Amino acid sequence: MDQATITKLSSFRKKLHQYPELSGEEKETAKRVLDFFKEIQVDKTLKGLGGTGLAFVFEGKEPGPSSLFRCELDGLPIKEENDIPHKSTISGKSHVCGHDGHMAIICGLGLELVKNRPKKGKVILLFQPAEETGEGAYAVIQDPKFKEIKPDYAFALHNLPTFESHQIILKKGAFAAxxxxxxxxxxxxxxxxxxxxxxxxxxxxxxxxxxxxxxxxxxxxxxxxxxxxxxxxxxxxxxxxxxxxxxxxxxxxxxxxxxxxxxxxxxxxxxxxxxxxxxxxxxxxxxxFAATHNDPEAWEYGNQAAKKLGLKTKHARIPFRWSEDFGLFSSHTKTLLFGLGSGKKQPQLHESNFDFPDDLIPTGVDMFWEIIKQLHQ
Missing domain, CATH: 3.30.70.360 (Alpha-Beta Plaits)
Structure with missing residues (x-):
């Protein structure tokens, strides 16, 4: 990824950080994402998915599997306590979980897919609402429009403080509670x-x-x-x-x-x-929240991607105690949720001084792109 693209994604991430919206209220966030994708030629756009959700579909010319890559639209009802130029402008609301960074990564994946469209199958980029309340995945899956994009595989990441920056955290089976x-x-x-x-x-x-x-x-x-x-x-x-x-x-x-x-x-x-x-x-x-369960086949795609990129990998033995709304997708398709280390000294998720490190954006994009290459190129 060239520096101009990294700068563009970082700037967009900071804009999202300034205007967080709570679960189910992410109308302006969805509009900003739609505006970003105006310059990206997609084959199909689904709006209002499960409420404020968005899905962008890239179709290959040959038959093949469909894979979904998910990020989250919502922020938290937490007052941000940071001295940064892009601090939240919305009183009592903030992106101190890093969903702004996750969105920037999926936007970066969209830019990559424009340059290198899938040869077979289809790739879906999902911007899911209401992750923090455990309501968004259910609303998306129950939405009749979801039948158009029901995937064979679903992938997601979450940045994880206390782990070395850029480290990939993988686990077979149960990943989150x-x-x-x-x-x-x-x-x-x-x-x-x-x-x-x-x-x-x-x-x-x-x-x-x-x-x-x-x-x-x-x-x-x-x-x-x-x-x-x-x-x-x-x-x-x-x-x-x-x-x-x-x-x-x-x-x-x-x-x-x-x-x-x-x-x-x-x-x-x-x-x-x-x-x-x-x-x-x-x-x-x-x-x-449903338990997040990593399918062995989907796990192998993630493991191979980390190896190909030469990233340091941590194979967790015990599931994480926190919950992730992505878990509901585990009941409907083969899923992989992996961690992306965001720094040993990084504040914990949901702490009032958390700010997603922009240098993680290319790593997240690269991981997802390597998975796409295995499934669709």
Whole structure:
């Protein structure tokens, strides 16, 4: 990749960084991507995919497989704390996960495909909405337009701080965890705070639930993790004994089935505690992520690409505990999600001072291009 192209992609990345949009709201981001692709001759453009999503299709002249390369459109509801010229201009919103960099990489792949179109099959570049909430992949896959581009393979990367810059992190099988956000509602009975005995406060039940939930993985045979992320008891009213409580927790496992089993056990535990204290209990769920599972065949394409490029490779033994919405594609096609090291001293993902290193853009493009050459040239 020549320096002019690198500069162009870096500038576009910085523009995206300045104007982040939250999950499901990425209309202006999608417009910016569309504008970038105006100069790129594609065979088909799909707009409004799963909401604000975009797909650009490059078709070869000969029959062959179809492969999809995905990036994410959305930013985060986090105030950026950086002293950089391209700092977020949107209050309380930022690209501190690096999705701006991932988009720049896929844009770079588009520029490469214009110069070297696939000879066989087709290549799809997907800009997916709502990755951070775990809703985007489902919306894309359920969209009737997705039938036009249903791929034989799907590939994605995520930059990973704490790993050496430009290092490729690969793993066969489970790569990132399945998870879900669990919301537990306890309902008791209010009373005057001078007469708490007249009511039924869920305070003790809430406290027991917080402690017991995080100990629940001790009883599981496979890896699971419960993290209580929020709890609320009653209202700020000093004359009133609380009558309601809410506990929120994230439940994780390396397999979808194990996560679902953990949810079942958590519901039984909360129901038992509610019964002990004469409370009503109900459950809601949000931000459900499927486990990301790397197919052996797709993994081999990534492994060969890293070898061809002479990149240092880390073969992970244990899956990552975080979740990625790309996991849902694993249930529909052969997938590979790999890590791209973004520096040992780089701030962690979602930290307020994270900024995607632009020097990673050519490495990401090169990795995807080497995969394309194996499948389509």
């Amino acid at each position: 399945a998870s879900t956000g669990m919301i537990i509602h306890f309902k008791g009975r209010n009373s005057h705070s001078a007469h708490p005995e007249a009511g039924n406060s869920p305070a003790v039940a809430m406290s027991k639930t917080i402690v017991a939930l995080e100990r629940l993985p001790d009883a599981m045979k496979k890896f699971t993790l419960v993290t209580v992320i929020h709890a609320r008891l009653g209202e700020i009213a000093f004359g009133t004994t609380p009558g309601e409580a809410t506990v929120m927790a994230t439940l994780r496992a390396f397999e979808n089935e194990t996560r679902d089993l953990l949810v079942t056990y958590a519901e039984k535990l909360c129901t038992q505690i509610a019964k002990e204290y004469g409370l009503e209990v109900s459950f809601d769920y949000t931000e459900k």
